[in-house]
Amino acid sequence: AQRVTQPEKLLSVFKGAPVELKCNYSYSGSPELFWYVQYSRQRLQLLLRHISRESIKGFTADLNKGETSFHLKKPFAQEEDSAMYYCALTSGTSYGKLTFGQGTILTVHP
Amino acid sequence: EAGVTQFPSHSVIEKGQTVTLRCDPISGHDNLYWYRRVMGKEIKFLLHFVKESKQDESGMPNNRFLAERTGGTYSTLKVQPAELEDSGVYFCASSQDIRGYTFGSGTRLTVV
Numbered sequence: 001a002q003r004v005t006q007p008e009k010l011l012s013v014f015k016g017a018p019v020e021l022k023c024n025y026s027y028s029g030s031p032e033l034f035w036y037v038q039y040s041r042q043r044l045q046l047l048l049r050h051i052s053r054e055s056i057k058g059f060t061a062d063l064n065k066g067e068t069s070f071h072l073k074k075p076f077a078q079e080e081d082s083a084m085y086y087c088a089l090t091s092g093t094s095y096g097k098l099t100f101g102q103g104t105i106l107t108v109h110p
Numbered sequence: 111e112a113g114v115t116q117f118p119s120h121s122v123i124e125k126g127q128t129v130t131l132r133c134d135p136i137s138g139h140d141n142l143y144w145y146r147r148v149m150g151k152e153i154k155f156l157l158h159f160v161k162e163s164k165q166d167e168s169g170m171p172n173n174r175f176l177a178e179r180t181g182g183t184y185s186t187l188k189v190q191p192a193e194l195e196d197s198g199v200y201f202c203a204s205s206q207d208i209r210g211y212t213f214g215s216g217t218r219l220t221v222v
Contacts, residue, residue, distance in 0.1 A: 044201065044213040096141060096205060097166060100153040
């Protein structure tokens with residue numbers, strides 16, 4: 001069974017500080033991992049996915065198959081990064097069905 | 111391009127009543143998904159349409175939930191009769207292939 005775990009429900013940092021949102025997954029095959037973000041009063045939107053290997057809004061995430069992790073990192077947090085972040089997984093056999101973690105609320109203080 | 115549209119944005123109904131949620135996907139997107147986030151829990155998959163056919167409905171909680179997708183265009187999710195535990199935010203998403211979802215803004219359902 002697929003499972004995604006985000007151990008922190010809440011994460012607070014100060015502006016300019018590094019931030020890391022943790023995500024661990026369990027899946028026996030080769031998953032595709034995503035980070036979704038929901039800003040206040042906005043819809044859920046894709047932030048990045050591991051196969052793209054890109055940096056969006058200064059965020060990066062590396063898939064570590066050995067540790068089954070896909071942590072989201074940003075070296076210098078900004079106030080506008082405050083939002084709910086979801087880690088999600090899909091597999092090649094699930095036709096796009098996403099399994100989400102419980103989400104982490106990130107608050108960046110001025 | 112227009113995004114995924116859901117309505118109503120909010121619905122408050124009494125236990126035992128019926129509610130129908132609607133989702134209009136992005137035009138041309140064959141894949142349409144329904145998800146639900148119950149208070150304090152993670153977002154959970156409900157079902158997946160490919161055009162008008164149900165590809166996967168393994169996440170539908172019980173037979174009080176009925177989803178349809180007319181002619182492969184918009185989709186409705188009916189809850190009949192609604193129970194208190196059905197309260198939550200219902201999300202719809204569409205995609206052209208199995209990646210690159212676009213989500214709607216969700217319908218917040220409150221059953222009292």
